[in-house]
Amino acid sequence: xxxxxxxxxxxxxxxxxxxxxxxxxxxxxxxxxxxxxxxxxxxxxxxxxxxxxxxxxxxxxxxxxxxxxxxxxxxxxxxxxxxxxxxxxxxxxxxxxxxxxxxxxxxxxxxxxxxxxxxxxxxxxxxxxxxxxxxxxxxxxxxxxxxxxxxxxxxxxxxxxxxxxxxxxxxxxxxxxxxxxxxxxxxxxxxxxxxxxxxxxxxxxxxxxxxxxxxxxxxxxxxxxxxxxxxxxxxxxxxxxx
Amino acid sequence: xxxxxxxxxxxxxxxxxxxxxxxxxxxxxxxxxxxxxxxxxxxxxxxxxxxxxxxxxxxxxxxxxxxxxxxxxxxxxxxxxxxxxxxxxxxxxxxxxxxxxxxxxxxxxxxxxxxxxxxxxxxxxxxxxxxxxxxxxxxxxxxxxxxxxxxxxxxxxxxxxxxxxxxxxxxxxxxxxxxxxxxxxxxxxxxxxxxxxxxxxxxxxxxxxxxxxxxxxxxxxxxxxxxxxxxxxxxxxxxxxxxxxxxxxxxxxxxxxxxxxxxxxxxxxxxxxxxxxxxxxxxxxxxxxxxxxxxxxxxxxxxxxxxxxxxxxxxxxxxxxxxxxxxxxxxxxxxxxxxxxxxxxxxxxxxxxxxxxxxxxxxxxxxxxxxxxxxxxxxxxxxxxxxxxxxxxxxxxxxxxxxxxxxxxxxxxxxxxxxxxxxxxxxxxxxxxxxxxxxxxxxxxxxxxxxxxxxxxxxxxxxxxxxxxxxxxxxxxxxxxxxxxxxxxxxxxxxxxxxxxxxxxxxxxxxxxxxxxxxxxxxxxxxxxxxxxxxxxxxxxxxxxxxxxxxxxxxxxxxxxxxxxxxxxxxxxxxxxxxxxxxxxxxxxxxxxxxxxxxxxxxxxxxxxxxxxxxxxxxxxxxxxxxxxxxxxxxxxxxxxxxxxxxxxxxxxxxxxxxxxxxxxxxxxxxxxxxxxxxxxxxxxxxxxxxxxxxxxxxxxxxxxxxxxxxxxxxxxxxxxxxxxxxxxxxxxxxxxx
Numbered sequence: 009x010x011x012x013x014x015x016x017x018x019x020x021x022x023x024x025x026x027x028x029x030x031x032x033x034x035x036x037x038x039x040x041x042x043x044x045x046x047x048x049x050x051x052x053x054x055x056x057x058x059x060x061x062x063x064x065x066x067x068x069x070x071x072x073x074x075x076x077x078x079x080x081x082x083x084x085x086x087x088x089x090x091x092x093x094x095x096x097x098x099x100x101x102x103x104x105x106x107x108x109x110x111x112x113x114x115x116x117x118x119x120x121x122x123x124x125x126x127x128x129x130x131x132x133x134x135x136x137x138x139x140x141x142x143x144x145x146x147x148x149x150x151x152x153x154x155x156x157x158x159x160x161x162x163x164x165x166x167x168x169x170x171x172x173x174x175x176x177x178x179x180x181x182x183x184x185x186x187x188x189x190x191x192x193x194x195x196x197x198x199x200x201x202x203x204x205x206x207x208x209x210x211x212x213x214x215x216x217x218x219x220x221x222x223x224x225x226x227x228x229x230x231x232x233x234x235x236x237x238x239x240x241x242x243x244x245x246x247x248x249x250x
Numbered sequence: 251x252x253x254x255x256x257x258x259x260x261x262x263x264x265x266x267x268x269x270x271x272x273x274x275x276x277x278x279x280x281x282x283x284x285x286x287x288x289x290x291x292x293x294x295x296x297x298x299x300x301x302x303x304x305x306x307x308x309x310x311x312x313x314x315x316x317x318x319x320x321x322x323x324x325x326x327x328x329x330x331x332x333x334x335x336x337x338x339x340x341x342x343x344x345x346x347x348x349x350x351x352x353x354x355x356x357x358x359x360x361x362x363x364x365x366x367x368x369x370x371x372x373x374x375x376x377x378x379x380x381x382x383x384x385x386x387x388x389x390x391x392x393x394x395x396x397x398x399x400x401x402x403x404x405x406x407x408x409x410x411x412x413x414x415x416x417x418x419x420x421x422x423x424x425x426x427x428x429x430x431x432x433x434x435x436x437x438x439x440x441x442x443x444x445x446x447x448x449x450x451x452x453x454x455x456x457x458x459x460x461x462x463x464x465x466x467x468x469x470x471x472x473x474x475x476x477x478x479x480x481x482x483x484x485x486x487x488x489x490x491x492x493x494x495x496x497x498x499x500x501x502x503x504x505x506x507x508x509x510x511x512x513x514x515x516x517x518x519x520x521x522x523x524x525x526x527x528x529x530x531x532x533x534x535x536x537x538x539x540x541x542x543x544x545x546x547x548x549x550x551x552x553x554x555x556x557x558x559x560x561x562x563x564x565x566x567x568x569x570x571x572x573x574x575x576x577x578x579x580x581x582x583x584x585x586x587x588x589x590x591x592x593x594x595x596x597x598x599x600x601x602x603x604x605x606x607x608x609x610x611x612x613x614x615x616x617x618x619x620x621x622x623x624x625x626x627x628x629x630x631x632x633x634x635x636x637x638x639x640x641x642x643x644x645x646x647x648x649x650x651x652x653x654x655x656x657x658x659x660x661x662x663x664x665x666x667x668x669x670x671x672x673x674x675x676x677x678x679x680x681x682x683x684x685x686x687x688x689x690x691x692x693x694x695x696x697x698x699x700x701x702x703x704x705x706x707x708x709x710x711x712x713x714x715x716x717x718x719x720x721x722x723x724x725x726x727x728x729x730x731x732x733x734x735x736x737x738x739x740x741x742x743x744x745x746x747x748x749x750x751x752x753x754x755x756x757x758x759x760x761x762x763x764x765x766x767x768x769x770x771x772x773x774x775x776x777x778x779x780x781x782x783x784x785x786x787x788x789x790x791x792x793x794x795x796x797x798x799x800x801x802x803x804x805x806x807x808x809x810x811x812x813x814x815x816x817x818x819x820x821x822x823x824x825x826x827x828x829x830x831x832x833x834x835x836x837x838x839x840x841x842x843x844x845x846x847x848x849x850x851x852x853x854x855x856x857x858x859x860x861x862x863x864x865x866x867x868x869x870x871x872x873x874x875x876x877x878x879x880x881x882x883x884x885x886x887x888x889x890x891x892x893x894x895x896x897x898x899x900x901x902x903x904x905x906x907x908x909x910x911x912x913x914x915x916x917x918x919x920x921x922x923x924x925x926x927x928x929x930x931x932x933x934x935x936x937x938x939x940x941x942x943x944x945x946x947x948x949x950x951x952x953x954x955x956x957x958x959x960x961x962x963x964x965x966x967x968x969x970x971x972x973x974x975x976x977x978x979x980x981x982x983x984x985x986x987x988x
Contacts, residue, residue, distance in 0.1 A: 058769045084771030096766035098759045100556070109759045112752040113772045125752075165770055 011036045011201035012057070012088075012169045017066030019049075019056055019225075026052050027063070030227055032220045034169060034201045039191050041216035041233075042205045045246050048222040050205045051093055054171050058090045059083045070169060085117050087168030091158035091175055093205070097146045103157055104142040107132060110164035121166065128164060136160045136190065152178035156187075163194075169201045170194075176208055184208055188215045209247065213237070221246065255388045257511040258504065263394045265503025266401025267460045268528075269496040272483035273408055274452030279489050281421045281445035284335055284346050285671055288353035290478035292450055293457030294470060295357045296323055298365055300458045301373055301468055311376065319454045327450025331443045337881030342554050343670045344607050345884040347615070348821040351814050352877025354474070358811070359874060361470050363867040372466040373458075397459045404452065405496045412492065421445060453477070471811070475682065479528035485535050485675060498535070502528050519691060526686035529679035536676050537664040554885045556608065556826025564746040564828070568739035571832075575735045579728050581919055581926055587727040589840050591799045594734040597835025598792030600820040601741050601828065606785035608826040609749050611761030612662075612778055613674040615810075615817055616681025620786045621793015622689060622808040623657050624650035628794050629712050641718035641725075642798060651790045658786025659779055666778045673782075681810040689805050711804045714797040724798070734795055741788060742828035757781060796839075812838075818877040824886025833888060837873065894941055900951040904944040908936050 010033035019027035026049045034040045042050055055061040057068055059080035068076045070086050078086070098106050111125035133142050136156050141149050146157060155175050162170055176184050188211050195202055206212050212219065213233045221229040221236060223245040229236050236242050271289060278286050286292075296318050303314035330353065338346050365371065375381075375393035382391040412418040423431045424438045431438055456477055461468060464476060479502070486498025506527055513520035523530075559567070579587065599617050606612050614620075632646015665676040691706040716724040724730040748754050760767045760777055768774055797803045806812075816838045823837065824830025883890060898905050915932040918924045945952045 060765060060769070080765075080768040081771050081773050084769055088769075090769055092766065096763040098762040098766070100758050100762055101755065105755055109752075109755040110770050113756055113759070113767065113770045115752075116756075116773075117771060161766075161770065 013069045015067045018064045027225045034203045036201045037199045038217045039202045039215045041212040041219035044222035049225040089162035089165050089167035090171035093173040099147045107160045110161040114165045132160050172204045257507040261504035261507035263397050265500035266398045268480040269499030271456035271477045271480035272495045274449035275484040277445050278449040281424045282442040287350040290474040291354040291357035292453040293477040294473035296454030297457035297461045323450040323454035324447035327446040331446035341884045348818050352874045356874030359870040371468040373461040375462045408492045482528040482532035522687045522690045529682045532679045541667040564743045584727045587731045591731045593836040593840030595796040596839030597832045600831035600835040602785040602788035603820050604831045610757045610781040615678045616813045617789040618813040619681040619684040620789040624654040624790030624793045625797040627653045640715040644719045651787045654790030655783040655787040659783045662782040666775050824888035830888045897951045898944045901944040901948045908940045
């Protein structure tokens with residue numbers, strides 16, 4: 009059973025239909041890709057899934073439970089975490105405190121599954137490779153690394169589903185390669201479900217086993233990287249001729 | 251029926267004037283993103299100016315009206331925007347609010363300076379009271395008909411402006427996405443200036459129209475508050491719909507006159523209720539407004555920067571503060587000590603703002619009103635003994651604090667689902683409500699169940715004795731000062747410890763990005779509620795001490811303008827730091843009062859010396875001027891001062907010299923060789939000279955430390971944020987103004 013299931017979600021801003029009958033599934037233990045041109049509705053879909061926007065219709069379930077009506081915090085408590093394409097870092101805090109406070113928030117959820125915030129913070133800083141900037145103000149570090157802080161912050165809540173909104177944009181080739189490795193490590197070690205929005209096609213093709221393609225608010229293709237790569241509609245809308 | 255019609259027409263007329271003022275508010279808010287708290291004061295000032303032209307200088311009415319409403323007010327609005335508001339881009343909500351509060355307080359002080367409040371002035375109805383006609387047997391004056399007509403015309407006019415003109419459509423686009431509008435060839439600056447001009451004109455019209463209707467007497471505070479009531483109408487329109495705003499205004503106007511007409515005269519509180527009604531309505535509207543949605547990336551990087559001291563450093567400065575106060579005590583008289591204690595107790599109230607606003611990002615515009623609640627509880631339930639032996643008990647203080655915290659929670663709860671501005675408005679409504687209904691409840695009435703005579707604020711003045719806790723009796727001014735200072739330090743250091751704790755980090759996270767905090771699983775409402783209650787508790791403690799050191803408190807102690815001045819001066823000092831709260835409290839409680847009375851005394855001593863009077867008045871206007879200048883340095887004065895003195899640490903010789911000079915002066919004053927004022931003057935001189943001397947001795951230490959990375963990435967972050975996903979712009983514009 010997929011960890012995250014989005015069924016027939018519709019969303020409109022005023023008269024503009026931005027998501028029409030979008031259905032995607034994000035299975036555990038895999039990185040699932042969500043690609044599409046700018047303005048296709050990827051970030052809006054993330055906002056709907058994480059509870060910042062209420063959909064006009066449709067259903068969202070996590071591990072079989074309907075969360076369509078739940079608020080953002082309640083969804084987080086069910087094990088959903090995300091990063092933001094337009095950075096939403098806590099700009100008055102250092103890199104370490106940005107990550108640490110996420111663990112501290114996690115520990116306000118209740119006694120079950122409490123974590124040792126201090127140790128976990130250091131573990132995750134090490135895991136994502138932020139040790140050299142851990143004590144810097146988060147507003148002082150380059151944007152590409154700030155995106156990694158968002159990933160680390162999301163990981164602190166020990167999520168079952170992780171939504172990543174262009175986490176690798178601005179990274180160097182080497183950084184992107186390491187990042188891909190990190191994602192594969194996360195899904196295989198912890199069996200979490202990752203949904204990745206990214207424009208770096210090689211990263212997406214290299215890490216994802218399942219890819220959904222969104223265009224003008226509609227899913228135009230879903231399948232393995234090879235299926236998607238050769239789908240004429242996808243080539244036409246997004247990838248371009250090889 | 252006749253009576254009903256009469257009240258209906260009067261209600262509609264009042265409603266029309268509320269609508270005019272409120273539509274000005276909506277207009278400026280939707281185009282510049284700044285909620286103009288000075289709208290009421292602008293209306294008041296215009297009413298006075300009109301009086302001056304029309305009745306002071308006997309100009310013909312049309313000329314006077316034209317000058318005030320069409321020429322001067324829009325001019326003032328344009329200047330306000332160009333000179334002040336434009337500089338507030340990328341500042342926190344609290345900075346924007348405080349700047350318009352500064353303008354409000356400045357206009358009030360200026361009006362009292364120009365038009366001596368001791369001289370009675372009245373505005374008359376247009377064409378006099380005799381010019382009237384009859385509708386269904388009810389007399390309607392021409393003035394009332396004109397007011398109603400203006401309301402209708404303006405409602406339709408603004409609606410047409412927004413819907414059918416290019417300017418209007420562009421004005422709606424300004425707020426949604428200024429950058430996008432600029433890229434499309436719009437001129438956001440010019441549009442915002444235009445809306446401020448229009449808004450000021452509407453305020454002026456409202457002021458000129460309402461004065462004769464509400465009796466004709468020109469009173470600075472009454473007029474300001476009267477038009478401030480129109481905020482309720484603007485909130486009714488969710489700060490964007492002109493139709494709903496006017497609808498709300500009519501409801502307000504009608505409700506007010508019906509209460510006046512149909513509440514039984516035996517209800518002694520009915521007239522207070524009528525005055526407080528708009529604020530009660532505002533509160534009810536906040537209860538039913540639908541929840542704001544959390545939008546990502548709405549919080550752009552603001553310019554405010556606060557650093558949090560380490561705990562040892564905070565403790566050190568706390569001990570230094572206590573030591574300084576202990577050293578000052580021997581050279582101060584009882585009156586001076588009392589004045590300083592008032593300042594310290596204000597500072598304790600200001601600490602509630604450091605926690606709530608500085609750390610949590612939420613706004614309370616009526617901290618002193620929470621102090622009033624605690625004071626009233628203590629007065630009724632927390633006193634022991636009689637006559638001069640009467641004291642406040644520890645249990646009284648604790649009960650006062652607890653009740654204030656609970657009241658704070660109840661006030662904040664409806665607004666916590668909404669944007670920060672709405673919480674600010676809810677607290678403003680609470681502050682006005684406390685003044686109009688709680689503190690105005692001076693005549694005893696019989697309680698229904700207990701059958702005892704009771705009033706909340708007997709006779710309009712309460713005697714509050716000093717507290718006594720165990721062996722500590724605050725009866726002597728010296729003990730009171732010492733204990734207040736120690737309490738300030740304990741709470742201040744406690745707040746810094748709190749900010750460095752896991753709770754403080756969660757508060758900071760919520761302030762920096764509510765969306766991210768929520769999607770990490772933070773329950774925002776619970777966190778906001780807890781910080782508001784804690785903050786109200788601190789304000790309650792400060793309020794009890796303030797009332798106690800003042801000994802005698804009345805309606806003026808807790809009037810909303812006192813709260814507003816304290817909020818403003820705390821932001822001026824630095825809302826993010828404990829030192830800023832100290833500075834704000836001392837300025838509000840001691841500083842400007844002392845200046846004003848000094849100058850006033852000099853004026854009396856020197857036989858009406860004009861220059862002293864000018865200075866006395868100037869020191870009344872001065873705080874507002876400082877508040878208005880916040881756009882330039884939104885983090886407040888304390889960070890600037892710290893930055894100025896920090897390099898001195900590296901020039902130890904000069905620092906030692908300064909300390910030595912200060913010690914010598916202090917000893918001379920202590921041994922009565924010199925008067926107290928010399929200590930003040932010499933300290934000021936040393937404080938100013940020291941950085942200059944330090945710079946001369948060691949220029950290297952004063953060179954700005956290189957921080958290229960900060961500059962580079964802070965330019966980068968907004969750029970990243972500006973990558974629009976193209977969606978909110980459409981969304982906001984479509985659901986606006988329907």
